[in-house]
Amino acid sequence: MPDSFEHMPPVGIRMPNGALTSLAGNVDPEHRVAVADLILVQRRVRETVTHLVRELDPEVVGLSIMTFQRRTAARLIKLIRTLRPGVKIVVGGYDPSLAPEAYEEMDVDYLVRGEGEVTFRELLRAVAQGAGVEQVCGLSYRSRDTWIHNPARPPHRLEDSEIRLPNRDSRVLKGYTLLGRQIDVIETSRGCTYDCSFCSIIEMRGRNFHTYSFDRVLADIRDARDHGARTIFLVDDNITLNVRRFEALCEAIIGAGLQKLDYFVQAMTSAIANHGETLAPLMRQAGFRYVFLGIENILQGDLEFLRASAKNTERANGQNAGNATLKAIDYLHRNQMYVVGGLIVGSPGDTRESIEANLEFARRYVDWPYIQHPTPYPRTPMTKEFRDQGLIMNERLEEYDGTTAVVRTEHLPAEEVEFMRWKAERWMKLNHVPAALKHDPGFVVFRGWKMLAHTFRGSSIRSALGLESEKKVFERYRAIRRAERDYV
Numbered sequence: 375m376p377d378s379f380e381h382m383p384p385v386g387i388r389m390p391n392g393a394l395t396s397l398a399g400n401v402d403p404e405h406r407v408a409v410a411d412l413i414l415v416q417r418r419v420r421e422t423v424t425h426l427v428r429e430l431d432p433e434v435v436g437l438s439i440m441t442f443q444r445r446t447a448a449r450l451i452k453l454i455r456t457l458r459p460g461v462k463i464v465v466g467g468y469d470p471s472l473a474p475e476a477y478e479e480m481d482v483d484y485l486v487r488g489e490g491e492v493t494f495r496e497l498l499r500a501v502a503q504g505a506g507v508e509q510v511c512g513l514s515y516r517s518r519d520t521w522i523h524n525p526a527r528p529p530h531r532l533e534d535s536e537i538r539l540p541n542r543d544s545r546v547l548k549g550y551t552l553l554g555r556q557i558d559v560i561e562t563s564r565g566c567t568y569d570c571s572f573c574s575i576i577e578m579r580g581r582n583f584h585t586y587s588f589d590r591v592l593a594d595i596r597d598a599r600d601h602g603a604r605t606i607f608l609v610d611d612n613i614t615l616n617v618r619r620f621e622a623l624c625e626a627i628i629g630a631g632l633q634k635l636d637y638f639v640q641a642m643t644s645a646i647a648n649h650g651e652t653l654a655p656l657m658r659q660a661g662f663r664y665v666f667l668g669i670e671n672i673l674q675g676d677l678e679f680l681r682a683s684a685k686n687t688e689r690a691n692g693q694n695a696g697n698a699t700l701k702a703i704d705y706l707h708r709n710q711m712y713v714v715g716g717l718i719v720g721s722p723g724d725t726r727e728s729i730e731a732n733l734e735f736a737r738r739y740v741d742w743p744y745i746q747h748p749t750p751y752p753r754t755p756m757t758k759e760f761r762d763q764g765l766i767m768n769e770r771l772e773e774y775d776g777t778t779a780v781v782r783t784e785h786l787p788a789e790e791v792e793f794m795r796w797k798a799e800r801w802m803k804l805n806h807v808p809a810a811l812k813h814d815p816g817f818v819v820f821r822g823w824k825m826l827a828h829t830f831r832g833s834s835i836r837s838a839l840g841l842e843s844e845k846k847v848f849e850r851y852r853a854i855r856r857a858e859r860d861y862v
């Protein structure tokens with residue numbers, strides 16, 4: 375999908391969707407596969423898809439979809455169907471898996487629920503042989519006027535090496551980047567055993583954790599590097615569930631001489647705070663540069679609503695020693711890593727003061743803010759709570775991108791929550807410019823102004839001179855966002 379959101383401005387950040395190459399690497403070898411990550415052609419989606427469908431003449435087209443991308447997916451499905459009426463269309467990813475009913479009304483043939491590699495392989499095998507798909511677990515399909523949902527496929531034990539390496543040669547579009555350096559994604563594990571109320575993971579695959587062997591992980595990193603990547607994003611759901619394994623992985627990266635690449639990872643504050651003494655120096659030596667910390671909120675009441683207290687608690691002498699965030703940040707900073715601060719503001723009990731406390735925290739302690747609003751994605755526990763309390767204000771799913779507030783609090787309208795965050799966050803992003811300049815001077819000098827213009831979209835000379843209110847700028851920014859969501 376081409377849809378991106380506020381914290382991933384395509385002018386400086388275009389990351390690969392890891393599902394696509396993993397699926398491509400796992401079909402039978404006789405198939406020809408082309409991966410077209412439309413984030414790379416965000417302003418030329420229609421032309422690119424038309425060109426690719428005409429040139430490649432595919433028999434099957436698969437789409438990987440998050441909830442905020444559903445409307446774009448529906449438009450693409452129509453386009454593809456018009457270009458090639460007989461093509462088989464398959465949808466997969468978080469949104470089709472968690473809201474399959476929404477796709478039953480679209481013109482699609484198959485829907486893959488949960489992990490896709492083996493389901494998709496078996497589906498293509500059946501299509502190629504003209505065989506039935508009744509036995510393919512994890513698959514839903516249209517049969518005359520109804521939809522059949524085959525039994526679920528249990529999560530893979532990744533240890534058994536059934537899932538082969540991604541196929542990066544199948545990419546037909548170029549241009550992945552993180553602030554001027556080519557980026558790629560790899561996985562070392564899947565799953566999580568926590569149950570944060572805003573997260574889709576548990577409904578998607580249950581509470582479990584499976585890991586790939588280090589040999590496979592290192593081979594994947596080498597392959598990404600050989601395809602030009604200089605930065606690697608580990609997209610694991612929660613790599614810090616097993617800290618000893620993560621430490622061993624850092625040692626393996628160093629042992630394999632792969633520490634010259636930059637690494638980016640997502641982590642729990644409790645894991646870093648409780649094990650930072652040994653873990654953080656190893657991460658630094660292995661080349662970790664950015665750590666996305668799931669801080670979620672600094673106030674206990676909000677953490678409880680988000681069911682994220684446990685993963686943000688420090689332990690000392692076997693006792694609960696309070697919020698782990700500051701200690702985790704300190705370990706990372708002492709080891710020259712940057713903190714991407716994942717915070718969520720706008721929970722039901724939030725007041726102006728509680729939101730401001732979180733924004734102030736971000737201003738003081740994080741290097742790059744990644745602040746979002748609680749968003750009611752299909753089937754999460756949080757969605758039910760917001761619905762029961764009548765706090766969902768917006769049902770336009772294309773705006774469910776995390777930085778558009780679609781729920782109100784008991785005290786503040788949704789728009790006010792978003793305004794507070796937006797106003798504060800734009801300025802926080804400027805603080806990272808010196809670090810980026812040092813690391814990637816070429817990018818900052820030649821593209822930095824574009825990033826800046828993107829961050830301050832909606833501003834004008836009048837607003838810079840203080841002749842126009844921030845609210846006016848915010849309205850213009852929202853209008854720009856609304857217009858750019860028309861990708862197709």
Ligand code: B12
Pocket residue numbers: 377378379382389390391392393394396397435436437438439440441442464465466467468469472486488489490491494559561572573574575609610611612751752774775776
């Ligand atoms: C890494 C990650 C990111 C990275 C993205 C890097 C990238 N480009 O891929 C970053 C941090 C940038 C990111 C951003 C966002 N993310 Co995110 N992200 C994740 C995370 C942690 C892992 C996703 C992943 O790559 N997994 C590995 C791959 C291999 O697995 P997979 O994508 O699930 O694909 C498998 C199946 O789904 C299926 N499948 C997928 N597509 C298809 C297609 C076909 C045809 C088939 C057959 C099968 C299939 O098969 C695949 C292989 O088994 C998940 C889950 C989590 N625990 O939080 C959230 C998650 C996917 N993100 C989510 C969201 C909402 C976002 C954001 C909108 C906001 C945010 N929370 O930051 C932005 C949007 C990004 C954008 N495009 O602008 C939500 C989606 C919820 C939903 N219902 O849509 C998740 C589930 C987190 C959550 N809140 O619950 N994200």
Ligand code: SF4
Pocket residue numbers: 566567568569570573574575611612642668685
């Ligand atoms: S710890 Fe992370 S992956 Fe696990 S449930 Fe919470 S948000 Fe989701």
